[in-house]
Amino acid sequence: MTVTYQEVLQQPSVWREAAAMLAARSDEVAAFLKPLLARPDLRIVLTGAGTSAFAGEVLAPALSRKLRRRVEAIATTDIVSNPREMFAEDVPTLLVSFARSGDSPESVAATELATTCLRAVHQLVITCNADGRLAREHQDAASSLVLLMPSATNDRGFAMTSSFTSMLLTAWLALASDENIQLTDQLATAAEQVLARADDVARYADRGYERIVYLGSGALGGLARESALKLLELTAGKVISYFDTPLGFRHGPKAVLGERTLAVVYLSNDPYTRRYDEDIAAELQTAISPENVLIVDAQSSDDAWHVDGVAAVNDALLALPYVVIAQLLALRFSVALGRMPDNPFPDGEVNRVVQGVSIHPLEP
Template sequence: MTTVDWTARGAAATAREIAQQPRLWREVAQDAERDRARTDAFLQPLLAQPDLRIVLTGAGTSAFAGGLIAPALARTLRRRVEAVPTTDVVSNPAEVFAEDVPTLLVSFARSGDSPESVAATALAEQCLSSVHHLVVTCNPEGRLAKEMAGAERSLVLQMPEAAHDEGFAMTSSFTCMVLATWLRLAGGDPGVGSAAAAAERLLAEHEDDLAALAARGYTRVVYLGSGPLTALAQESALKMLELTAGSVVAWFDSALGFRHGPKSVLDDETLTVVLVSTDAYTRQYDEDIAAELLRALDPKDVLVISAGSPSRLQAPQTWELPELAGASDVVAGLAYVVVAQLLALHTSLALGLTPDNPFPSGEVNRVVQGVTVHPLGGAGA
């Protein structure tokens, strides 16, 4: 592993919070099993309703947690599951809640103190006749956790204390909230140990490789993924933007969508990272775009992250994670995102920034400020 004086470089919290994730995932899985009776008592009557709508919400990284889970959960539960950011809920509640059906609102929040977090739950109550709340948070002292802990028709899932990231960017908070929610709503997943093992190997074997990539001085980084992994690509791009204070332009798209215009972002200073789906059908499209990029670009500027059986790609930078064979894209994504987190961390360091606080003058804040939540005149307003 790269030897860095994390404290001197202003990166101690971020580096620690990336490295601790495999341990925390195992802890989250144990907590989910111990808490099974309580969560089942809350969730099973709701999931028994055929017209239940599940809405996964949060802002920024917390919104992408919902985006990663929603399509995979819809496939698993064979029901309607949607990811809608709190920023959309708060600004357009009449559209988001236009259909008054029984709803489970799953709210993701690292701190629970962002203005939109509590406002989204209140607007759901105002607009809907029947709404239940599952709050997934890392901060028991946050406003959202405190207000919803004793509320009727609500359940709060508290992440391990160490998941309440101190660094600017969400890392372990993101993956722990994703995993905790997936385990409760999808009915468990045997792949948690495999994801932890894959991430541990990435940390041990590829951190130096990622530091070397960061040192090349890319000015643009593109992340591509399909299905649930499109949201993971979006989160990966955000990590690069956040930890480099916007100095590196980061883009995301789906494997198929990238060809429809966004491909024009590519130049000779771009690194492209393809996140390959674990689904055999979807995987073909991810490998197709990777093969196309390998033909069009210098192969050293393309990184492919893949699970399961060996890729058909002849790429110099294809990192196979056989531990993840048979895992869902959600669980595989836990390991995949560690690559993006480490790349962003080392790119920030290469630029001479302080990853724990890449905005020392306060242009962007760890907990969003400056939002005015305006009253809604009525459910149909």
């Protein structure tokens, strides 16, 4: 069993552990966040690089609706390269940083640039590495709060799996939910049911697909992006992946479809949004054949991979059991192609912690 597969399997248990850790610090977290969230002019920016950035993309639409305020997902890579544009409006800001290692150059630089560009900024750091530079530099800062994930989530494998889901869950519980343990157990149980069906993904990997398209709306759009990256990473680019929204896909990107394309459609729990998701799923079943369309749904088992027990949860949380399916698919495709999932790039073309980035000083 590969390390990456073990880290996929451990997710239900580490989610429960992460929720318990957060509950133990509930008074401290509330003391930090409640005064900030009481400010009507507060801007919340969710940031990270790669998969960590996609955690923000999943959360931003749902948090904006839940908190009834502006919540934006901006990658650290965009903040570092264009800080004056990303922080053009000097308003009170809560910068929420997601980082597995906390040692990526952009992770630290983004927090420093926020302090440079903004007069009033607080920092919530959610990371899996207590020894990372990001955690160390913010641990004792007066305007910062560091939330550490269970140590097992500092994934040893190349691809982020349990780190991504644990940080996403913790951010939601800290910012938007009072249901901590009960909600987490519901999500963990759903993921356990997905993992029990791990062998079901084998038939897709055995068909020799050359391309996989992931489609999702709103919060599930960020999930589609993370799903596409996971496949690209673990197959070392041998299977081309693409992501889009169901409505956006028709505007040109639909040209990616072919006989050896698998389309994965994530159905929303929002009754209005899911109409559009169902429309594209039906259209794809006609365009490329039903067997080449994988529909992932929490509400109906008809023609879908049904994820049980989460039919009423927010789409941002629905992403947690849904992404386990994408992780399993990426693993199966990687193995089928003879790759090494724990290290798909043995020659070092792509690294677990990004290398080669120079942080340039911001001139006045």
